Amino acid sequence: MTTSTAEAPASALRPATRTSWVQRLTGRQRAAIVTAEVLIVLALWEVIVTVLALVSPVFLPPPSRIVQGFADLVTTGELWPHLGSSTTAYVIGYLLGAAAGVTLGLIIGGSSLIYKLSTPIIWSLYATPWIALRPLATVWFGFAAGPIIFLVFIASFYPVLLNTIAGVQTVNRSVINAARVFGASRVEVFRKIALPSTFPYVLTGLRHAVVIGMIGLIVGELTGASTGLGALITLKTSTFKTGQAFAVIILTIIWTVGLSQLMNHIAKSRSPWLGRKEI
Amino acid sequence: MTAVSSPSRLRASGKRRSPRPPAPPLRGRVKWWGAVAAEVVILLALWELAVGTLELIDPEFFPPPSAIVGSLADLASGGRLLPHLLFSLQSFAIGYLLAVVLGITLGIMLGGSPLLNLLLGPFVWVLYATPKVAFAPLLVLWLGFGVESKVFMVLFMAIFPIIVNTVEGLQTVDPSLLRAGRVYGAGRLALTVKVILPSMLPFVLVGLQVGIVRGFIGVVIGEFMGSTQGLGILLSQSASMFQMADALAVVAILILLSNSAMGILMAVKRVVAPWHKPGGDLL
Numbered sequence: 001m002t003t004s005t006a007e008a009p010a011s012a013l014r015p016a017t018r019t020s021w022v023q024r025l026t027g028r029q030r031a032a033i034v035t036a037e038v039l040i041v042l043a044l045w046e047v048i049v050t051v052l053a054l055v056s057p058v059f060l061p062p063p064s065r066i067v068q069g070f071a072d073l074v075t076t077g078e079l080w081p082h083l084g085s086s087t088t089a090y091v092i093g094y095l096l097g098a099a100a101g102v103t104l105g106l107i108i109g110g111s112s113l114i115y116k117l118s119t120p121i122i123w124s125l126y127a128t129p130w131i132a133l134r135p136l137a138t139v140w141f142g143f144a145a146g147p148i149i150f151l152v153f154i155a156s157f158y159p160v161l162l163n164t165i166a167g168v169q170t171v172n173r174s175v176i177n178a179a180r181v182f183g184a185s186r187v188e189v190f191r192k193i194a195l196p197s198t199f200p201y202v203l204t205g206l207r208h209a210v211v212i213g214m215i216g217l218i219v220g221e222l223t224g225a226s227t228g229l230g231a232l233i234t235l236k237t238s239t240f241k242t243g244q245a246f247a248v249i250i251l252t253i254i255w256t257v258g259l260s261q262l263m264n265h266i267a268k269s270r271s272p273w274l275g276r277k278e279i
Numbered sequence: 280m281t282a283v284s285s286p287s288r289l290r291a292s293g294k295r296r297s298p299r300p301p302a303p304p305l306r307g308r309v310k311w312w313g314a315v316a317a318e319v320v321i322l323l324a325l326w327e328l329a330v331g332t333l334e335l336i337d338p339e340f341f342p343p344p345s346a347i348v349g350s351l352a353d354l355a356s357g358g359r360l361l362p363h364l365l366f367s368l369q370s371f372a373i374g375y376l377l378a379v380v381l382g383i384t385l386g387i388m389l390g391g392s393p394l395l396n397l398l399l400g401p402f403v404w405v406l407y408a409t410p411k412v413a414f415a416p417l418l419v420l421w422l423g424f425g426v427e428s429k430v431f432m433v434l435f436m437a438i439f440p441i442i443v444n445t446v447e448g449l450q451t452v453d454p455s456l457l458r459a460g461r462v463y464g465a466g467r468l469a470l471t472v473k474v475i476l477p478s479m480l481p482f483v484l485v486g487l488q489v490g491i492v493r494g495f496i497g498v499v500i501g502e503f504m505g506s507t508q509g510l511g512i513l514l515s516q517s518a519s520m521f522q523m524a525d526a527l528a529v530v531a532i533l534i535l536l537s538n539s540a541m542g543i544l545m546a547v548k549r550v551v552a553p554w555h556k557p558g559g560d561l562l
Contacts, residue, residue, distance in 0.1 A: 022393035034401050059421060120315035121322070127541040128534045129495040131412075132511075134503065135518030136526055140340060215410045215496075222415060223503045223515070230413070234504075237416035245417060253409040260408060 061243040066250065069236075069243030078232075079248075085227040086217060089145045093152025094213045098206055101157045105164025105202075110194070115165070122162070130154045131219045138224050148220035148228065155216025156209035163208070167201025168194060203270065207263040214256045342524040350528040359513075364532065366508040367498050370426050374433025375494045382438040382490070383483060386445025396446070407439040412500050419505040429509065432501035437490035444486025448479035480552040488544055495537045 025033070042063045048054050049062040057065055073079040108118050133154065137147030171194050179189050221230025229248055236245035323344045329335045331343035338346065354360040389396050389403065415432060422428035452475050460470050502511025510529055517525035 020393050022397055025397075030397060033397060037398060038401075116314075117318065120311075120318050124315065124319070124538060125534070127492055127495070127537040129492070129499050129537060131496055131503075132499050132514060132530050132533050135515040136523070136530070139518055139521060139523060139526075211408060211410075215412055218410045218413050219496075219500055222412065222500070233413055234416045237420050240420075242417070242420070249413045249417075252413050253405065256410055257405065257408050
């Protein structure tokens, strides 16, 4: 979501000539306002639960309890094995999914025949909730990391596949024709023109896959798993240690947001010519 | 934009005469669905061959289509299926409709007011980027095993793509169109109805599409976490008792449901916003 910059056109519902004072704020002022706002919300939250006792702290742990919960998890060392198993499963699943997605994407996108054959299947499966496979994955892959890796794989495979296909298909025809005129073989065309042109799309797919793979990880670990961040959330919630559960949830938020920002950064540095909107 | 054909299109008031690009010819669409059907049949036949006849994979682990169809028939006729199906559909429908109404409203508020965008935007953005499934156990803790927690899960998961896409739709209205409208004397109401809303519509519909996908994930995960009834419960129970044919039958039903919902939305999109090319936001 974009925050309006100072020179952006006025919001659609206002005449284009009048800009509101909000749009004339600088980046620093915006950051200051948002920070202040977050602090106010946290303070209110704390007051409502702790001081006014309007809500039970078990149901909605105030920030102090969440911080306490995080400290507990770290000092007792309980966090680390779960964090470790989540990270391993995520990395393996993501790399497998990304590799499969790029490979298949290049093949499917590159040949219009294969594309025509595959699209019905791909689009039919598009809307399916793949997490429905979670209970089945336990039967197929056992109770250890197998089903979790499987779920991360499925989750990250799809965005990479779709974006790679789109990328291969939007290679600029005139550039290919020019290369052909200069005597490039099909392999050379593929290597020197199609691949670099597809690259930004692949990056977009990888970026989306980071977030969606994370969903796969958590979903995989919420039920039927003994280790992992998702399992930790379920465990702490069912033992009513909601402060710790919230702390883990916030950890997953930080992980997801951090990773996607990292991917954004990588994408921008690799393909600085990209000003266009992502797919 | 398509060529100007009649002066009444240029008036900011008066009868709406926006030309529609021709829908894909019926023959083309029938051919597409024919291809889908043919492919599905071929794949199912191969599957049946590989598992049922040749037993390349143990049919206990991965039943052939014949077993799955048998399970479906049993579940349906035995009356086991219907209560779970209705429960899930009900949760999804209520949650999704709430998400659409609230999401579009919030999206319009956020997109239209730079102040609200500044204040609420960061929260929306952070929640949009988080794996909301992580909240599922907490939702069951708060709202119990009944319909409420599933409805809220669907609402929670589906509302964010709708908000974000609505905001984007509002913010990418072409300013020159707005200025052209004002030149022709359109007031704020006419501008909103004739320029902003149609321009926003494709984005909102894409948001609704993503919302369907997320919403279905919400129902299933909500039911996994704890529920009295529902397709998710049926699925996890069948799987835990190693009744794979039953489990895969439920998966087939889920595939059918979610694709039907998506298909309905695509049809709505073709009627309401035909100028938008399909396959825009792939996620």
